[in-house]
Amino acid sequence: MAENRRVLLVARPQGMLRAEDFSIAVEPLPALADGQFLVRNHYASLDPAMRGWMDDVPSYLPPIPLGATVRAGTIGVVVESRTLDYPVGQWVGGLNGLEDYSVGAEGGTTRKFDASRLAKVTNYLSILGGVGLTAYFGFLEECQPQPGQTLLVSGAAGAVGSLVGQLGKLHGCRVIGIAGGAAKCAKLIDRYGFDAAIDYRGKDVAALSAAIRAAAPDGVDMVFENVGSDILDAALLNLRRNARVALCGLISEYNSEQRIGARNLWSLIVHHAQIRGVLATEFLPRFPEAREQLEAWLTEGKLTIDEHIEEGLENAYPAFMRLFDGSNQGKMILKIA
Numbered sequence: 001m002a003e004n005r006r007v008l009l010v011a012r013p014q015g016m017l018r019a020e021d022f023s024i025a026v027e028p029l030p031a032l033a034d035g036q037f038l039v040r041n042h043y044a045s046l047d048p049a050m051r052g053w054m055d056d057v058p059s060y061l062p063p064i065p066l067g068a069t070v071r072a073g074t075i076g077v078v079v080e081s082r083t084l085d086y087p088v089g090q091w092v093g094g095l096n097g098l099e100d101y102s103v104g105a106e107g108g109t110t111r112k113f114d115a116s117r118l119a120k121v122t123n124y125l126s127i128l129g130g131v132g133l134t135a136y137f138g139f140l141e142e143c144q145p146q147p148g149q150t151l152l153v154s155g156a157a158g159a160v161g162s163l164v165g166q167l168g169k170l171h172g173c174r175v176i177g178i179a180g181g182a183a184k185c186a187k188l189i190d191r192y193g194f195d196a197a198i199d200y201r202g203k204d205v206a207a208l209s210a211a212i213r214a215a216a217p218d219g220v221d222m223v224f225e226n227v228g229s230d231i232l233d234a235a236l237l238n239l240r241r242n243a244r245v246a247l248c249g250l251i252s253e254y255n256s257e258q259r260i261g262a263r264n265l266w267s268l269i270v271h272h273a274q275i276r277g278v279l280a281t282e283f284l285p286r287f288p289e290a291r292e293q294l295e296a297w298l299t300e301g302k303l304t305i306d307e308h309i310e311e312g313l314e315n316a317y318p319a320f321m322r323l324f325d326g327s328n329q330g331k332m333i334l335k336i337a
Contacts (some may be wrong), residue, residue: 306330
């Protein structure tokens, strides 16, 4: 008889995550009520945002309760159903959890899709999932790009950052990426088509600011920020007038007990610049539009997406931690089924 394994949050993380903050529960499959369906999760998306959901602080989603399944985006197949809207065999995606099986209900947010449309079904968790939607709306709506302008992307070798840089090139921008290490910097140029790459390793704010200035002597029109701390401070020292800063993430501080924050915000005043938070769900009604365009660019060979897939629910913790030590080589995905 099938059982359901669930990764539970059992302790509030204090600074860096520990394996002891999680446990795996094994339970019988839940019984379905009318209008519900059971999904066998095949893959789960591992994203830095999940770290914030583990803290008991106000956010755009409620904190994960202690003893509850760790929330995650998943894709899988309906294996049992008590609704005609979601037949057995249908591929679906939604915000569920790190678990073998999830229960959905008609009228909910679970999305149906045709798994045969793309060469990789995992693309529905990467370029057509939260990563692609965040890059699409964060860049086009919050950065408001114009041809000929200069875009600076931090965390540029990551899943979101690499897509933002490519979107910048598609829209006629000059694109500079910041990443950690020579290999990742080379990848920005050779694989993703960036115009310049800056290695942040071994550089303080002054040195990093100088490196940005060397790559963009006239300053940058747009900053797509994924890292925060010193990297954001260096970017703020290189703004042009009316620059736009899209604040997507602060991954350098997610596991810090004391968060530093930005210290050069005065630069926003000097350059009549603005900073806005990036939250893809603000554009929920336009998700179909974004997915259609992203799929078209992907199939036309205009966008490249790399995926790093680790296997086994029991490996959720080490796979997740790759996001914070930089050892992942693309969008981090956990294969469950």
